[in-house]
Amino acid sequence: MRKIDLTLILIVTFLIIIGLIAIYSAAGTRYLFRQLLFLPFGLVGLLVAFFTPRRIILGTAEILYILTLIMLITVLIWGTGPGAKRWFAIGAFNIQPSEVAKFTTTVVLAKYLSYRRNLKLDFPNIAGPAFLTITPVLLILAEPDLSTAISILPAFAAMLYWQGLRPLHILLLFIPPFSFVAGFSIYFWIPFFILLAIIVFLRMKFLPAITTLIISSAFGLLSPIVISLLKDYQRARIKNFFAPWLDPHGIGWNAIQSQIAIGSGRVLGKGYLKGTQKRLGFLPNRHTDFIFSSIAEEFGLLGSIVLLLLFFLFIHRILLTAYKTRDQNGALLCIGFAAIITYQIFVNIGMLLGVLPITGITLPFISYGGSSLLVTMTMLGLLLNVGTKPE
Amino acid sequence: MKIRLRRLNQIVIISLAILGIRLFSLQIIRGERYARLSDRNRIRKIILTAPRGRIFDRNGIPLADTRPSWTIAVIPTETNDSALSFLSAILKIPMPELRRRLEPIAAFPSPVNICRDVSFKIVAQIEENNFRLPGVMTRVDPVRNYPYGPIYAHCIGYIGEITDAELARDTSYHRLDYIGKTGIEARYEKRLRGADGTQFVEVDVRGREIGPLPEKRVQSPISGNDIYLTINHRLQQLAYELSKPYERSAVVGIAIRTGEILCLISNPAFDPNLFLSHLNSARWDSLVSNPAKPFFNRVISAAYPPGSTFKPLIALLALEKQLITPQTNFIPCNGGFRYGNRTFRCWSAHGHLNLIEAIEQSCNSYFYQIGLRLNVDTLSKFCRRLKLDQPSYIDIPGEKIGNVPSREFLNRRYGKGKWTQGVMLNLAIGQGELTLTPLQLALLYACIANDGTYFQPYLVDRIESAGTVIYTANPKQVKVELNSSQLKIIKTALTRVVEYGTARGAQLPEISIAGKTGTAQNPPKPDHAWFVGYAPAEDPEVVFAVILENAGQGGAAAAPIVSALVRSYFLSKNSYAQD
Numbered sequence: 018m019r020k021i022d023l024t025l026i027l028i029v030t031f032l033i034i035i036g037l038i039a040i041y042s043a044a045g046t047r048y049l050f051r052q053l054l055f056l057p058f059g060l061v062g063l064l065v066a067f068f069t070p071r072r073i074i075l076g077t078a079e080i081l082y083i084l085t086l087i088m089l090i091t092v093l094i095w096g097t098g099p100g101a102k103r104w105f106a107i108g109a110f111n112i113q114p115s116e117v118a119k120f121t122t123t124v125v126l127a128k129y130l131s132y133r134r135n136l137k138l139d140f141p142n143i144a145g146p147a148f149l150t151i152t153p154v155l156l157i158l159a160e161p162d163l164s165t166a167i168s169i170l171p172a173f174a175a176m177l178y179w180q181g182l183r184p185l186h187i188l189l190l191f192i193p194p195f196s197f198v199a200g201f202s203i204y205f206w207i208p209f210f211i212l213l214a215i216i217v218f219l220r221m222k223f224l225p226a227i228t229t230l231i232i233s234s235a236f237g238l239l240s241p242i243v244i245s246l247l248k249d250y251q252r253a254r255i256k257n258f259f260a261p262w263l264d265p266h267g268i269g270w271n272a273i274q275s276q277i278a279i280g281s282g283r284v285l286g287k288g289y290l291k292g293t294q295k296r297l298g299f300l301p302n303r304h305t306d307f308i309f310s311s312i313a314e315e316f317g318l319l320g321s322i323v324l325l326l327l328f329f330l331f332i333h334r335i336l337l338t339a340y341k342t343r344d345q346n347g348a349l350l351c352i353g354f355a356a357i358i359t360y361q362i363f364v365n366i367g368m369l370l371g372v373l374p375i376t377g378i379t380l381p382f383i384s385y386g387g388s389s390l391l392v393t394m395t396m397l398g399l400l401l402n403v404g405t406k407p408e
Numbered sequence: 409m410k411i412r413l414r415r416l417n418q419i420v421i422i423s424l425a426i427l428g429i430r431l432f433s434l435q436i437i438r439g440e441r442y443a444r445l446s447d448r449n450r451i452r453k454i455i456l457t458a459p460r461g462r463i464f465d466r467n468g469i470p471l472a473d474t475r476p477s478w479t480i481a482v483i484p485t486e487t488n489d490s491a492l493s494f495l496s497a498i499l500k501i502p503m504p505e506l507r508r509r510l511e512p513i514a515a516f517p518s519p520v521n522i523c524r525d526v527s528f529k530i531v532a533q534i535e536e537n538n539f540r541l542p543g544v545m546t547r548v549d550p551v552r553n554y555p556y557g558p559i560y561a562h563c564i565g566y567i568g569e570i571t572d573a574e575l576a577r578d579t580s581y582h583r584l585d586y587i588g589k590t591g592i593e594a595r596y597e598k599r600l601r602g603a604d605g606t607q608f609v610e611v612d613v614r615g616r617e618i619g620p621l622p623e624k625r626v627q628s629p630i631s632g633n634d635i636y637l638t639i640n641h642r643l644q645q646l647a648y649e650l651s652k653p654y655e656r657s658a659v660v661g662i663a664i665r666t667g668e669i670l671c672l673i674s675n676p677a678f679d680p681n682l683f684l685s686h687l688n689s690a691r692w693d694s695l696v697s698n699p700a701k702p703f704f705n706r707v708i709s710a711a712y713p714p715g716s717t718f719k720p721l722i723a724l725l726a727l728e729k730q731l732i733t734p735q736t737n738f739i740p741c742n743g744g745f746r747y748g749n750r751t752f753r754c755w756s757a758h759g760h761l762n763l764i765e766a767i768e769q770s771c772n773s774y775f776y777q778i779g780l781r782l783n784v785d786t787l788s789k790f791c792r793r794l795k796l797d798q799p800s801y802i803d804i805p806g807e808k809i810g811n812v813p814s815r816e817f818l819n820r821r822y823g824k825g826k827w828t829q830g831v832m833l834n835l836a837i838g839q840g841e842l843t844l845t846p847l848q849l850a851l852l853y854a855c856i857a858n859d860g861t862y863f864q865p866y867l868v869d870r871i872e873s874a875g876t877v878i879y880t881a882n883p884k885q886v887k888v889e890l891n892s893s894q895l896k897i898i899k900t901a902l903t904r905v906v907e908y909g910t911a912r913g914a915q916l917p918e919i920s921i922a923g924k925t926g927t928a929q930n931p932p933k934p935d936h937a938w939f940v941g942y943a944p945a946e947d948p949e950v951v952f953a954v955i956l957e958n959a960g961q962g963g964a965a966a967a968p969i970v971s972a973l974v975r976s977y978f979l980s981k982n983s984y985a986q987d
Contacts, residue, residue, distance in 0.1 A: 178415075280438050282439075283440075284439070293449070297611065297618065340409060340410070363427065370427060
């Protein structure tokens with residue numbers, strides 16, 4: 018048994034403390050205490066994941082995965098949430114199965130992919146893992162929760178890459194869904210198609226390149242057809258699904274207010290507890306999805322960069338663990354979790370900075386919320402498990 | 409493995425670097441702009457309306473003050489179309505007009521006034537439907553109040569919403585601000601207006617005001633200056649009541665030794681309180697289309713032939729030019745005077761009269777015969793000496809002057825050589841081309857009463873700023889070269905007019921009044937009745953001129969009004985003296 022990664026624990030401690038400080042500023046003592054209440058649950062998750070032998074975790078991976086799918090199906094029936102069916106309300110707490118799905122899907126994928134090194138793009142190699150990935154993704158899409166659904170895909174892609182699949186092949190694998198999604202709007206689809214054509218002709222022979230483009234076009238054409246078959250209200254739902262940032266204040270209001278908050282923080286920020294955008298309610302969900310805006314408003318560029326550096330150190334540390342461990346399965350878990358966390362950081366902060374559209378996604382360790390904290394802490398426990406106990 | 413680790417690491421670095429660059433761009437490059445936007449978000453600039461200066465009569469009775477009123481304001485950045493169309497229905501202001509009022513967008517989202525002085529019913533309706541009206545607010549503003557309504561319509565004038573043209577002239581105003589339109593309100597706009605204050609308040613995302621912004625001090629509104637008029641409210645009220653039965657009439661009273669205007673009434677009048685709230689167009693139309701012209705200030709803007717009231721001046725001129733002596737007896741009046749093949753009529757057959765008797769009885773025949781000897785150039789020169797071709801420079805806008813006939817004027821009017829001495833005969837009895845405003849006539853008599861000096865008329869006695877006097881009127885003397893022994897003759901005649909002559913109806917037991925009746929011919933409609941008089945006859949203090957349009961002969965209707973005013977003037981003077 019190797020030494021426990023104290024650096025990683027220290028970084029996470031810092032991140033959680035920053036989160037608590039920010040939650041207090043954004044939403045006051047009530048949410049601070051509730052988040053403090055979630056911490057022990059998170060710690061339990063961490064300890065369980067850390068002390069449970071990985072044999073057992075891997076042995077129950079399928080069971081956990083199936084249980085997750087059952088949860089995802091039942092949440093579609095009995096779930097609640099704003100305009101969607103995303104969580105179970107149990108007492109004062111909400112349990113969000115899609116958060117759990119990130120964890121269990123990664124575990125099950127790590128198990129299946131660890132048997133195959135030097136992956137090739139062929140049916141026997143890819144079909145199984147792809148099916149394992151797509152099922153929860155589609156179920157989460159149905160809630161609908163686009164950004165969480167997509168968050169599983171980077172884990173899948175990163176693990177395929179780690180197991181030797183060529184980046185070009187990963188790209189080809191993701192073409193059909195991308196093309197279908199881009200096909201909802203001609204303005205998305207044309208740039209997407211041009212970019213694809215350039216890559217394909219540079220890196221592939223003529224015939225496979227043409228085949229790829231044809232397949233892509235077929236999936237792209239599929240979506241207008243699907244749309245034309247839908248009823249008006251369903252079409253409106255899809256529009257809302259792809260543009261959830263259309264809010265009552267008009268297009269992009271939340272995004273603009275977030276950018277105003279961040280920009281007005283300037284170099285050193287307005288000072289702790291002094292963010293006017295946050296205080297006067299111009300930031301929506303300021304303790305959950307928009308917490309980074311509040312931090313950037315109060316602590317400025319300096320505070321934001323410190324936070325980004327801490328996140329980088331955290332991910333870098335996980336990747337190093339993956340590299341050091343000789344155990345395939347453990348390394349894949351590290352890669353998968355690192356991908357999910359990177360995706361969440363990038364999408365969350367990116368949307369607040371106006372680089373990406375506004376969607377509902379939390380900032381790991383920082384945002385208020387029990388499910389998110391429990392799942393990330395459990396991931397951390399498993400990562401520490403991999404780092405300390407090679408099998 | 410190592411290469412893959414490095415690649416993945418690079419992806420992470422690139423992702424975070426994109427975020428870092430974007431952060432730099434937002435917080436450093438565009439930081440200032442966003443800081444401003446953030447302030448705009450949270451800071452609302454509120455204009456604190458300055459209470460308009462009050463207007464008092466000479467004894468401190470408030471004639472125009474302020475009262476609290478409801479204003480409807482809209483914050484353009486926080487409202488929406490459905491709210492505006494709902495508001496438009498409540499306020500009965502058409503949508504395009506509503507939008508026009510919202511046009512100016514300030515640096516900070518500030519409430520823009522949409523409608524002022526609305527009824528409580530409308531306020532209640534808006535508050536009830538609060539949730540449907542985002543960005544719409546109601547607040548209390550001080551607004552003008554005219555407790556005596558139409559009595560001061562032509563003296564104090566009125567204020568109303570600023571027009572686009574006025575707005576273009578003075579950018580310190582905002583749309584929907586009130587501005588003085590006529591009278592004292594217009595002339596002393598700058599003094600009365602005061603300075604609006606500003607307050608910056610912090611608001612939350614729902615537009616609720618959290619409190620004053622600590623970084624910016626409240627700029628309190630400075631109320632306008634208070635103006636004390638020379639008007640005597642009792643006299644004004646009486647003048648209004650006495651003249652009101654005559655649909656078109658005017659009364660003016662002046663203190664002879666200072667030029668203070670004591671009362672100024674023009675009928676028909678209007679209620680100046682009407683223009684404070686969004687005036688309904690039917691009411692406005694009825695005022696504008698009224699053929700009697702309620703906005704027309706007859707005291708200073710309407711010129712009438714002075715009729716017989718001008719005879720004393722013709723007499724003065726004739727004496728001066730030695731055309732007659734006080735003893736001159738002309739051909740006796742037999743009810744008219746034959747000149748050429750035309751008979752110029754007199755209103756009675758007066759027989760033999762000397763000058764004083766002719767004035768006393770207002771005999772036309774006598775004055776026709778003066779007219780026979782008069783030259784138009786002499787008359788026109790005399791009129792200019794009496795300053796009838798100049799405005800009096802009274803301190804309210806809209807003053808007009810009458811017409812002083814000259815040779816050129818008559819040539820222009822009738823054609824050169826196409827008019828005869830007959831014109832002069834008419835002018836000698838005050839009819840025809842010579843016209844005067846009631847104010848001019850009153851001043852003319854002040855000049856006679858005061859032996860050739862009169863004072864420039866004025867309405868503002870003093871201006872006070874927060875209790876400190878900052879302006880006091882300084883009466884300006886105007887001298888007219890007149891022979892005092894000749895004036896004495898005229899004054900005797902004017903006293904006799906009331907004692908024995910045409911204005912016996914104006915007699916008062918305790919005070920002697922001197923004055924002259926007049927009838928301004930107004931064919932084909934009934935004549936206008938004039939009376940102008942001063943008192944006490946022996947030591948004149950006050951002069952009144954009254955014209956009642958279409959009221960027929962002067963003595964009967966107009967003279968009693970003057971005597972009532974004179975009595976009230978001396979009564980109130982004595983009662984104040986006792987206080």
